Each structure stands twice: as C-alpha cells, then as structure tokens.
Amino acid sequence: MTSTTTSWGSRRQGSPTRPSVRQRARRLPRGLHPGAWWLWAISLAVAASRTTNPLLLAIMLAVTSLVVVARRGDAPWARAYRLYLVLGAVIIVLRVLLHVAVGFKYGDHVLLRLPEVPLPGWAAGIQVGGTVYVEGLLGAVFQGLRLATLIACIGAANALANPKRLLRALPGALHEIGVAFVVSLTVAPQLADSVHRVRRARRLRGDTVRGIRAVGRIAMPVLQDALDRSILLAAAMDSRGYGRSVQAPPRTRHTSGALVLTGLMATCIGTFGLLDAQSATVLGLPALLTGLVLAAAGMGVGGQRVRRSTYRPDPWRAPEWATATCGLAAVAAMLWVGYTDPSALTAPLQPLAVPALPLVATAGILAAGLAAIVSPVPLSTASTTPIPVSPPVTERAQERPRP
Amino acid sequence: MSPAIVFERVSITYPDAPHPALTAVDLTVEEGELCLVVGRTGSGKSTLLGAVNGLVPHFTGGTLQGSVRLLGRDTREHRPRDLADIVGVVGQNPLAGFVTDTVEEELAYGMEQLALAPDVMRKRVEETLDLLGLADLRHRALRDLSGGQQQRVAIGSVLTTHPRVLVLDEPTSALDPTAAEEVLAAITRLVHDLGVTVMLAEHRIERVLQYADRMVHLSSDGRAESGPPAELMVTSSVAPPVVELGRLAGWTPLPLSVRDARRRVGPLRERLSHCAPQPRRRRPSDGIGVPALRARGIVVRYGEVVAVNDIDLTLRTGEVTALMGRNGSGKSSLLWALQGSGRRDRGRVAVVAGREVVSDVDLRAGIAPATLNPATLDPATLDPATLDPAQGRQLVGLVPHEPGDLLYLDTVVGECERADNESRANAGSCAYLLERIAPGIAPSQHPRDLSEGQRLALVIAVQLSADPAVLLLDEPTRGLDYGAKRRLRDVVHELADRGRAVLLSTHDVEFVADTADRVVVLADGEVVADGPTADVIVSSPAFAPQVAKILSPQPWLTVRDVQAALAPRTATSGASTSASSTSASSTSTVAPS
DSSP states (O other): OGGGOOTTTTTTOSOSSOOOHHHHHSOOOOOOOHHHHHHHHHHHHHHHHTOOOHHHHHHHHHHHHHHHHHHOOSSGGGGGHHHHHHHHHHHHHHHHHHHHHHSOOOOSSEEEOOOEEOOOGGGTTOOEEOOEEHHHHHHHHHHHHHHHHHHHHHHHHHHHSOHHHHGGGSOGGGHHHHHHHHHHHHHHHHHHHHHHHHHHHHHHTTOOOOTHHHHHHHHHHHHHHHHHHHHHHHHHHHHTTTTTTOOOOHHHHHHHHHHHHHHHHHHHHHHHHHHOTTSOGGGTHHHHHHHHHHHHHHHHHHHTTOOOOOSSOOOOOHHHHHHHHHHHHHHHHHHHHHHHOGGGGSOOTTTTOOOOOOHHHHHHHHHHHTHHHHSOOOOOOSOSSOOOOOOOHHHHHHHSOOO | OOEEEEEEEEEEEOTTOSSOSEEEEEEEEETTOEEEEEESTTSSHHHHHHHHTTHHHHTTOOEEEEEEEETTEETTTSOGGGGTTTEEEEOSSGGGGOOSSBHHHHHHHHHHHTTOOHHHHHHHHHHHHHHTTOGGGTTSBGGGSOHHHHHHHHHHHHHTTOOSEEEEESTTTTSOHHHHHHHHHHHHHIIIIIOOEEEEEOSOHHHHGGGOSEEEEEOTTSOEEEEOHHHHTTTOSSOOHHHHHHHHHTOSSOOOSHHHHHHHOHHHHHHHTTOOOOOSSOOOOTTOSSEEEEEEEEEEEETTEEEEEEEEEEEETTOEEEEEOSTTSSHHHHHHHHHSSSOOOEEEEEEOSSSGGGGGGOSSTTSOOOSOOGGGSOGGGOOTTTSOHHHHHHHEEEEOSSGGGGOOSSSHHHHHHHHHHHHTOOTTHHHHHHHHHSTTOOTTSOGGGSOHHHHHHHHHHHHHTTOOSEEEEESTTTTOOHHHHHHHHHHHHHHHHTTOEEEEEOSOHHHHHHHOSEEEEEETTEEEEEEEHHHHHTTOTTTOOHHHHHHTTSOOOOHHHHHHHHSOTTSOSTTOOOTTTTTGGGGOOOOOO
C-alpha cells in the first residue's frame, strides 16, 4: 500500500489551512487507527469501572474531554460527544431519584425526612421512601458518576473514531450482521433529522398536541421513513456488491458461527468478571482472553473465503501503539492500586471523609491524557478549496436587453 | 455491437397488486447506447430499472416471468451483488444509498467489495474524482454536500468499478438547472468516451431527450414500446415542450433538441411575428393585486451560515410568484421563515390582505368561514409566527418539500376529517377540496400508497382547508409527470383567481413559464432578480424555457402561448385547446381579459 504513491498520492494530504513551518516539521495530520482509539477508550472505561472515588472519576472525565476536544475531526459523528455527557448527567440524576424513591438508605447525617412505606421482610434492600441520609445520597451520586464516566469513555471513542471503519474488519461470515450494523449506524442519525422535520411539519397543520398522543403522530411518519431508508440502503449495499463472495459451505458457516458466538459469550463473561471486583478471578482476564481467541478463530474460519480489499487501510504505527499504551497505563495503575490499597478507590462514606487521591492511579489516568499529544492531528474533512460559485445568471440576463 | 440488456417477455407482479407492474416487456439495449425510459407516474419506470440488476424481484419481492439478461447473465441465477461488477445502479435519492461517510470512502466502497488491488483502487478513485469534478470535495462529509454534488458522488461511486451498464433513476429530479446540466454532461461523457451503456428514467424529458439513442415508453397498463426517440415521441403520453411545439407546427420528424427546432423554426417565427403573446391570465381587478403579505428584513442563519440575508418581499393577492435559485440558495429557509414555523432570526412578516376581499367567491363555496376573522385583528400584528400554529396556518399555509411528513393516519378519509377538525372547518370540506384537485382517490386508501401527485394533492387539500390568505409550496413539482403538473398549474391559477397569493419554489423552468406571473431569483440568500416571468427568464441562459430558446428573440414562453396566438381570435385564452392542456384546462374558469 505504501508503494503506490502516484503523482496524485500526496496531493491534498495537508490541512486546509497553510501549515506553519513548525507544524510542517511535525507529523502529518492523519486519522488514528480507529482500533487504537477504541482500545484507549475501553481501557479508560475499565479503569473507571473499578472506582467510585469522585476525585479519580472527575480527573478521568476531564482527561477524556481534553482528548476529545484536542483530537476529534469535524465529521458529523464527532459532534456527538456532548450528547453522551448529557446522557451521563441524566443517569446521575436518575440514580439519585431512584435512591430517594426505592433505594436502601443508610448513614448518620439526616438530609430529608420522607414518609416510609413498610415492606415485608423478604424485600430487604428495597426501601420505599424513608429518611434520606447524606451518606447514602453521596453513595448514589458517586455510583451514578461512575456510570456517567463509562458512558463518556464510549462517547469519546465514538467521537474520535468512525464506528463504521471498525466494521471493515468484520469477516464476511457475519455478512447479515454487518448489513444490520451499517444500516442502523447510518439510519440512526437520519432518524433525528426526520423527527425534526416531522415535528416542524406538524406545526404546519396547527397540531400542537403534546405528550403521549403526540408521540404516535410523530412516530408513524418517522418510523415509516426509517424503514424506507433502511430498505433503500440495504438494496444499495447489495447492488454494490456487499458480501458477494460469501459462498462458504454450510459446515464452515456453522463452525465459524458457533466459534464466534461462544467466543463473544466468553468475552462478555470475562468483561463482567473484570469489571466486577467481587467475582472470581477465573471469570476475569482468563475468560476474556479465551473468548477473544475463540471469536478470532471463528472469524478467521468464516473469513477465509471472503475476498475483499481495503482502500487506504489505516496503518498501525508508533502513534497507535503510544495511544493504546496510554490507555492501558490507566488500567494497569488502577488495577495495581486496587490490589495494594483497595480502600483508596472507594469514596469513604462511613464515616464521611475527603476521598484519598492515590498517586499511582492519578498518574495512570493522567498518562491516558497523553493520548492528546502522542496521536496525530486529524485530517480535516472540509473542502481544500472554496466551492466555485458561478456568477448569478440574472446578471448576464440583465446585460442583454430584451428585444 | 452485442446487446447489453435483454428483456424477454418480462412480466412483474408485486404481491397483493391487482395487476402486473410490467406486462410482457420485450426490450433490447445495445452496448454503448443511452436508453431513456419515460412514462407517466406509476407506469413502472422504477420497476423496469430495478429489474435490470435484479433488485426486482430479489429485494422487493414479487414474481418475475420471462427473463432479464445482462451481458449474458440471467438475473434469475445472479443476485444483485453478483452483478455488481458489470452494472452500477444509482437510485432516486443519492443520500439514501450512501454507505460510508466521506466522498473518497464512498468512491472506494464498491471496489473494496470486488476485492480490487489497493493500487488499482487508488488510481481509479483519483481518475473518477477528476472525471466528475469532485477533487476538491474528496474529504467532505457526504451529508454536507449539495444535491448536485451528492448526485455526482453517487454516479462516481458506481463508476469506479468500471461497470459496462449504468442504471440511473431520475438523476436530475432534485437538481437546479445548472447542476442538472453538470450531471448530464458527465453522463453523456461516459457514453461517448467510455462506451458505457446507460439506462435512465426521467420525468423532465426536456433535459435528456436530445442525448437519447433509444427510448422506452411505458404505458399505464405496464406495456412497453421501444424505438428511436423521434418516432416514439409522435404518440408518447408524455412529451417535452420542444416536441409539443413540433407537433403543433407539424414538423416531421419531430425535433428533439432546441437546436433541431431552431433550424426549422423560420416559417413559424414568421407567422408569429405579427402577434404578441396575449396576457396569460386575467389581470388583477377589483381588490385583487393589493399586497397580501409583506416581509421586511428577513434573516435566517444556521450557525455561521446565513441562509436568508435581509430579504424584503411583498406578495400580492391574485399573483403566482415563483422562487428560483440553485440548490442551497435559501429558498426553503425563506418559505419556512415566512410561514413562521421555521427559523427566523430577524425580520417582520405581516399578512395584510387576502381573506376579506374574497369571502364571496370562497374556494370552499358554501362552507362557513373559519373562526379567525381578520377584521377583529390589528393588521400590523398579523404575523403568523406570533400566532399559535392553528391560527398562523389560516394566514399562511405551507406545503413542505416532503409532503408525506404531514400525514400520519392510515386512510385518506381519516386525514381529511382530521384536517377539518384542525381547521375548524365544516365536515367534508377537505374531502371536497381533494375531489376538486385530484378526483378519484379512494377514501379508504393509505396515504403512502398514493402516487406522488396524489399525495401532494392530499396535502394541498389539507392545507387549503384552513383557507389561508397566502399559500407557500416548496418544490411541488418533484416526481410529477406533465399531466400532474398541468393539474397543479390549474389549481394554483384557480387559487390566485380567487384572490390568494401563491409563492412556490421550484427548479422546473417549464413549470414556472407555464404557471408563474412573477419570478424571484435567490442567490446566496439574497434576491438577485424580481420581475414578471417573461422579463426574468426569457433571456437567462439557465432559466429560459425551451420555447423561449427556440423562438428567441421573440418573447414566447410556452406552447400554450404560441397555440393561443395561432388559434382564431375568437378562442379565449383561458380555455385554449392546446394539445398539452385539453383535459386539464377544462376546470379553468378564467374569463378573457
């Protein structure tokens, strides 16, 4: 691939604004391999899942946001990070509301006295209403914050790397799943457009109904629109040859399907084991690795017969290694602190105290932030030259007097 | 030359359809030909095109009898994906068919599926970028491109696999005249230089006819005739103005391009030199022709982009105004801002007249007027944006670009009843309007099963049930055949004759020439021309209709005008018996001036 630099090859690779001499001396702008960004983001998410320490979580959020702001491109999917932050905030609020409504309340400092509904003995752990304590409430906030940080990490991966590029790696054996993924990833943002369009159109009919009844009136045209678009897209993919060389005999298909499914299940169990600090060690990393190996084998078997090439594949070079290492550093630090000093990773609630700031974990998270420096500047998707605008026709029209 | 596409006794029936979409079609397209498929809306053009690469019936369902062979490969044995290396298909809406996110990736997608070597892909992408003039857009996100650019990317994305057959479904329907020429120039270049076989369907035949080597005419019963365009055009149910002028003047063979016609137009021009075009419609009188809507300093901006830049516009009662301009010049934004439902960052709109002057000749004859009485409202405050939506639509009605967005019930009659409720109009008024505009729609039909023209008619009826003083139409002619456009013209004229102001945005110059009294041209969010239709469009190279180009320097716009001038003087202009409008103008009630 690298040997194909034709006379056009290096044209238009630069950023649209003329780079300064200093910039030119540094790396050329290019998109980082999406796998590297996902690895980095998932590492951070794993690290976040190990702690409820609000200081560490806040640093993590800050680091994630910093990297996103520094390294996202101007493509449509890069604009979505804010949505994930909003979603995180909503989750924190929901978690607190749930705690107040049905959560088990504990602590010494009374915050709010609410009437309590008595429940039978078997419903231990659920408490409808009841006195709200500062400790319990803070615990809920921190748990919500952890989930919000996880979501922000996934959002960062989505903003930094185009999820569709990851799908290129999908083996042909998973053809139908690939179609479904691409269709949903493409149609989902269009859904937002059509909701907007339909809501605007409803006003044209003077229809100002709100609430549940409005949902039906908006959903009907929007869903029909989404269905139409999905079918059109699937037809377009088919007529452009997607999955054309998938002609594996049934036995190969079944083998690869079974391998991939088992592998994915093991991966799920492994991820769960890794995220849940209380579960047995064997459920953690070993299960995850086994799962990944099985899935890879399945994809390998299924993908043998697929002939497909990749246009300008994303290279995996030093910046990719560096970025992935940055993320892994955060996980390693967090795991190490969890092993040596587990209490530092939880917020002290009983008794209430200022949470500790474990040095190693902080350093690890900050190391993840280095991704903003070690990764290259993304390529701008904007036009390299302004769009040519032809002169308005009427100008010429006015020059020529009418007979 | 060997045949590229062969249809043998092909009949296609969709499930639950009462009759087949195509009936016993025999068709042979030789390699390197440009084959134009024409027919009225719903005559099966898209089905015919879909059958070429097997999307019909592999993807759509239905049964196919007979056989379709593409360079020797039968679609019964080959799925669409197995034909991807020899045929490229571009659908009606290019954006709906994009699989990736940027121009360059989209161009490469098909080649990746065919497993071409990386260096070949790299070279072909660059060649295609140059061939279609897309080099500057290579890293742009597909969704941010203009309509013409998207269409060119869609064509480019199937070209990179070097198909020998190209199938295009209405490639220029959403484009402004200039962008359409760009796309057509690219297509003809492929046919001439690369020998690609092209099969394309198009409603605006005037744009394509001159390039076609072969024409397929589909009649409403699903039968097809194929032959040289000049022969088929003699009897075709759809014909562009140049052909209609040729039929009128009795030229044989029929001219297919403006250039052909101009070479023969001498005698006709001679006959016409003694008469001037008659006034097109009744000129405003008694209370008609006064300002109906006054807009001052309208600004619409989206972030950094100023879509509408400080526009002043006055619409008058009884006047049909056309809003033209290239894709993205701010037409839709202006319409939505005027209606008040869309974004308006600055400026005032006042609906100052229109309802009171026409109460006696109400379109909804015999129906009680709606509850909003302009007499009780201060004219200065009649801004639809400040009223609640139900009242705003009684001042200004808007039919949006996607009329289907307004419909959400599952029967036509349900939509009509809902519209009556929303407009607080008497029961049955919407159904009555619909019957006037598009007779013969079954009330129990699902709105999505209607043809484009019928759906548009339903939405117009829904909006007219509120009896607005001003009606705005956003791209109403998209997907309409010539007959449907003539009916739309008559509806619009009738509204104007009853004192309403109509503003419609469109790219269709022939429709504008036939319909509008006044043309406003937008560019970059500003008004660059505003005047009577003839003054604005006759001398414009991009906007001039075919008849004007043929008869230039004489200022004729439409075949109807020419026919009216040639007909005996006793004929009335409104009830002209043009071949183009015999069926359509019978409802017109315009008196001679």
